[in-house]
Amino acid sequence: MAFLLLLLLSSLPSSLSSHPSVSATPKLLTKSNNTVHIEWSGVPSPSPLDWLGIYSPPDSPDDHFIGYLFLNSSPSWPSGAGAIHLPLSNLRSNYSFRIFRWTADEVNYRHHDHDHNPLPGTRHRLAVSGEVGFERAAGPDQIHLSFTDAEDEMRVMFVSGDGVESFVRYGLEEGRLDRLVGSEVRRYERKDMCDSPANSSLGWRDPGFIHDGVMKNLKKGKKYYYKVGSDARGWSDIRSFISRDSGSNETIAFLFGDMGTYTPYATFYRVQEESKSTVKWILRDIEALGDKPAFVSHIGDISYARGFSWIWDEFFNQIEPIASRVPYHVCIGNHEYDWPLQPWRPGWSYGAYGTDGGGECGVPYSLKFKMPGNSSLPTGTGAPHTQNLYYSFDAGVVHFLYISTETNFLKGSDQYNFIKADLESVDRNKTPFVVVQGHRPMYTTSNEVRDAPMRERMLEHLEPLLVQNNVTLALWGHVHRYERFCPLKNFSCVDTASELKAGGAPVHVVIGMAGQDWQSIWEPRSTHPDLPIFPQPERSMYRGGEFGYTRIVATREKLTLTYIGNHDGQMHDMVEIQSCHTFQDNGGKVFVEPTLLWYVEGAIVLMLGVFMGYALGYLTRCRRDAVQRATWTPVKSEET
Ligand SMILES: *[C@@H]1O[C@H](CO)[C@@H](O)[C@H](O)[C@H]1NC(C)=O
Ligand SMILES: *[C@@H]1O[C@H](CO)[C@@H](O)[C@H](O)[C@H]1NC(C)=O
Ligand SMILES: *[C@@H]1O[C@H](CO)[C@@H](O)[C@H](O)[C@H]1NC(C)=O
Ligand SMILES: *[C@@H]1O[C@H](CO)[C@@H](O)[C@H](O)[C@H]1NC(C)=O
Ligand SMILES: *[C@@H]1O[C@H](CO)[C@@H](O)[C@H](O)[C@H]1NC(C)=O
Numbered sequence: 001m002a003f004l005l006l007l008l009l010s011s012l013p014s015s016l017s018s019h020p021s022v023s024a025t026p027k028l029l030t031k032s033n034n035t036v037h038i039e040w041s042g043v044p045s046p047s048p049l050d051w052l053g054i055y056s057p058p059d060s061p062d063d064h065f066i067g068y069l070f071l072n073s074s075p076s077w078p079s080g081a082g083a084i085h086l087p088l089s090n091l092r093s094n095y096s097f098r099i100f101r102w103t104a105d106e107v108n109y110r111h112h113d114h115d116h117n118p119l120p121g122t123r124h125r126l127a128v129s130g131e132v133g134f135e136r137a138a139g140p141d142q143i144h145l146s147f148t149d150a151e152d153e154m155r156v157m158f159v160s161g162d163g164v165e166s167f168v169r170y171g172l173e174e175g176r177l178d179r180l181v182g183s184e185v186r187r188y189e190r191k192d193m194c195d196s197p198a199n200s201s202l203g204w205r206d207p208g209f210i211h212d213g214v215m216k217n218l219k220k221g222k223k224y225y226y227k228v229g230s231d232a233r234g235w236s237d238i239r240s241f242i243s244r245d246s247g248s249n250e251t252i253a254f255l256f257g258d259m260g261t262y263t264p265y266a267t268f269y270r271v272q273e274e275s276k277s278t279v280k281w282i283l284r285d286i287e288a289l290g291d292k293p294a295f296v297s298h299i300g301d302i303s304y305a306r307g308f309s310w311i312w313d314e315f316f317n318q319i320e321p322i323a324s325r326v327p328y329h330v331c332i333g334n335h336e337y338d339w340p341l342q343p344w345r346p347g348w349s350y351g352a353y354g355t356d357g358g359g360e361c362g363v364p365y366s367l368k369f370k371m372p373g374n375s376s377l378p379t380g381t382g383a384p385h386t387q388n389l390y391y392s393f394d395a396g397v398v399h400f401l402y403i404s405t406e407t408n409f410l411k412g413s414d415q416y417n418f419i420k421a422d423l424e425s426v427d428r429n430k431t432p433f434v435v436v437q438g439h440r441p442m443y444t445t446s447n448e449v450r451d452a453p454m455r456e457r458m459l460e461h462l463e464p465l466l467v468q469n470n471v472t473l474a475l476w477g478h479v480h481r482y483e484r485f486c487p488l489k490n491f492s493c494v495d496t497a498s499e500l501k502a503g504g505a506p507v508h509v510v511i512g513m514a515g516q517d518w519q520s521i522w523e524p525r526s527t528h529p530d531l532p533i534f535p536q537p538e539r540s541m542y543r544g545g546e547f548g549y550t551r552i553v554a555t556r557e558k559l560t561l562t563y564i565g566n567h568d569g570q571m572h573d574m575v576e577i578q579s580c581h582t583f584q585d586n587g588g589k590v591f592v593e594p595t596l597l598w599y600v601e602g603a604i605v606l607m608l609g610v611f612m613g614y615a616l617g618y619l620t621r622c623r624r625d626a627v628q629r630a631t632w633t634p635v636k637s638e639e640t
C-alpha cells in the first residue's frame, strides 16, 4: 500500500507535465522467462483503453505487436503512471514496448481477434521504450526430449539464435558430465510457409535454429544428467531424465490432446490459459515419481500457434519443465497443418479441412519435433516434408502406436500397411497391452458432424485392425472433452460386465480436454435436434467437460487409465483393464488406486501410515468431489 502511494506520488510531477514515457528494465536478461519491469508515467487523462504493445523485433510496425496488455492491469493506472511485470520468452531478437491511446470512436469491429474482440488501434502512440535483449550467453532453450528407434538412446532438441555448433554433455553424475555429442541443425524459412498469417509479416518471425542431439549407449533405467549449449553461447542449466528400460514391468505415461499455450499477454488468437494448470499438475506427478521413467503423449493440436510464429516459442518454453525431464511425444492434429491446397489431402477430407493451420502447412510441427520412425509426405511447396505422421515404440509393458488421422489411412495406403504390420508384430508376452493414439476420434458423442465422413472411414478401415489385434485402448483428441466408452466394436459394447473375457475390443477414450476451450454441443436427440437435450448413449460410460489430462499406469497384470481434473489435480474417472483380457469398469465412480498413491494425499500417508492413508485418501477425496463439482471449469460450449 505504502509502495503504491509512493508510486502515485513519485509519478505525479511527470503526469502533470504530461510527457508520457515508458521504460523497461533490466536492459539485458540472462535467461528466457526472466521478468522485465515496464514502467510508464505522464499519461494524460488516463483511459481504460490505453494499452501497452509488446514488440519483437523492436522495430516492428505499430500494428505488428506480438501481444498487448491494457494499462489498467496496473492498479495505479488512473494516476497516469504504473508498472507491469512480464516474463519474456527469448525470441532471439530484442524487444521494445510502446504505449498507445485508443479511443472509443476508433474501435473497429472489423479489425478483430479470433474471438471477434476488436484489436487495439495504433493511431495515437504516446511513448516508446528502449530495447530489452538477452545476453549473448543466455544459452539455448525450448529443450525437449523424445525416444528414438533405439532403446539405449534419448533425443534432445533445443533452439539457438544463430545455429552455432552446439553440444549435449551428459553423464550419470551431476558433477561429471563426461560424455559429449554434437547436434544436427536445421531451420525453416518464411518461404516454406504456405499461407498467411504464417508467411505474412504479421505472423512470421525468425524461428531460430533447431538443434537435435542424440545421447547414446545409455544404461537401462538410470538417472542421467545433461546440459545443452556451447562455450560460445552458454549452456542450459543441468537437467536429468530416467533412461528407457525395456525390461521394466511398469509403465507410466501422461496423455492428452489439444493443450495449446498460455501467454502472459493477449494476442491475435485466443490462447489456452488452462494449459498452465495441465503442465503444473503433470509436473507435480513427475516430481512424485522419483526415479521411475515416464513420458508425455500430446496427441495433436499442439501449440495452436496457427501461423503466429512466437506462439511456438512460448509453447516450448511452457512445456520445458516437463519436456526436459521426460520424453514428449506427439502426433499431428488439424491445427498443425490444415491448409486447403495440401497435396496429400485425402479425398474424403473435403468439408472437414479448412485453414486451421494458419498457413504453417505442417512445417514447424515437422521440424521442431522428431519422433521415431521415418514417415513423411511431401508438402508440395519445396518446403520440408511433413513428418512425424505414424510410429510406434514399446515402453515397459505397453506397446504405443501413434497414427495420423489427417493423412490417408485407407486400405492399401502406406499408413494402413504400417499400422497393420505394426499391430500384427506386437509380442504380447513382452507388451501385454497395446495403446493406439490419433487426433480425430473414431467415436465421440459430441456433435462433430463435419468429421462424420472421416469417422465412417476409420470405422470401416481401421476398427477391424484394432479389434482383430486385441488393442487395449484407443485414445483420441480433437474433441475438447473427456469421454470414455465401453470396449467397442461397430458402436456396440462387446460387454459391459465388470469381469469381461475380452477378445479384442478396445476401450475408446477421448482426451482432448488439456487446454483448448471451444467445443460443439453433445449430440442432441435425432428426433428433436432443436431441443437442448443430450442423451448419453449406453456405450458412453463417462463424459465430462472439465479440463485435465489422463495418466496410464500399467503393470504386467493391469493397465489403469485415470482422468485427472485441473480444478483439484485429482482423479475423476478411471478404467482398469486386466492383461489376461479381463476388463473392469468402476462406472465413473471415484476411488483410490493403490499403485497411484504417490500423487495425492502424500502428506496424509506420511503422517498416518500407509493403511490409514488409503482410507483417508478415499474418504476425503469423495467428499471434496461432491463439494467442488459445482466449481469445475467446464469447457466453453454452445450448451451454455
Ligand atoms: C538489444 O538491446 C540491448 C539492450 O538495450 C542493446 O545493448 C543491444 O545493442 C541491442 N541489440 C541489437 C542487435 O540492437
Ligand atoms: C503467402 O502465401 C499465399 C498463398 O500461397 C500467397 O498468395 C501470398 O503471396 C504469400 N504471402 C507472402 C507475403 O509471401
Ligand atoms: C519383470 O517381470 C519378469 C517376469 O515376471 C521378470 O523376469 C523380470 O525380472 C522383471 N523385471 C524387472 C526389471 O523387475
Ligand atoms: C517462468 O518463471 C516463473 C516465475 O519465476 C515460473 O513460475 C515458471 O515456472 C517459469 N516458467 C518456465 C517455463 O520455466
Ligand atoms: C525407414 O524407411 C525405410 C524404407 O525407406 C525402412 O526400411 C526403415 O525400416 C524405416 N525405418 C524405420 C525406423 O521405420
Ligand SMILES: *[C@@H]1O[C@H](CO)[C@@H](O)[C@H](O)[C@H]1NC(C)=O
Binding pocket: 490
Ligand atoms: C455395424 O452395425 C450396423 C448396424 O447395426 C450394420 O448394418 C453393419 O453391417 C455393421 N458393420 C459391420 C462391419 O459389422
Ligand SMILES: *[C@@H]1O[C@H](CO)[C@@H](O)[C@H](O)[C@H]1NC(C)=O
Binding pocket: 428, 468, 469, 470, 502, 503, 504, 581
Ligand atoms: C485376441 O484375443 C482373442 C481372445 O482372447 C484370441 O483368441 C486371439 O488369438 C487374440 N488375437 C491376437 C492377434 O492376439
Ligand SMILES: [Fe+2]
Binding pocket: 258, 300, 301, 333, 334, 335, 439, 477, 478, 479
Ligand atoms: Fe483438432
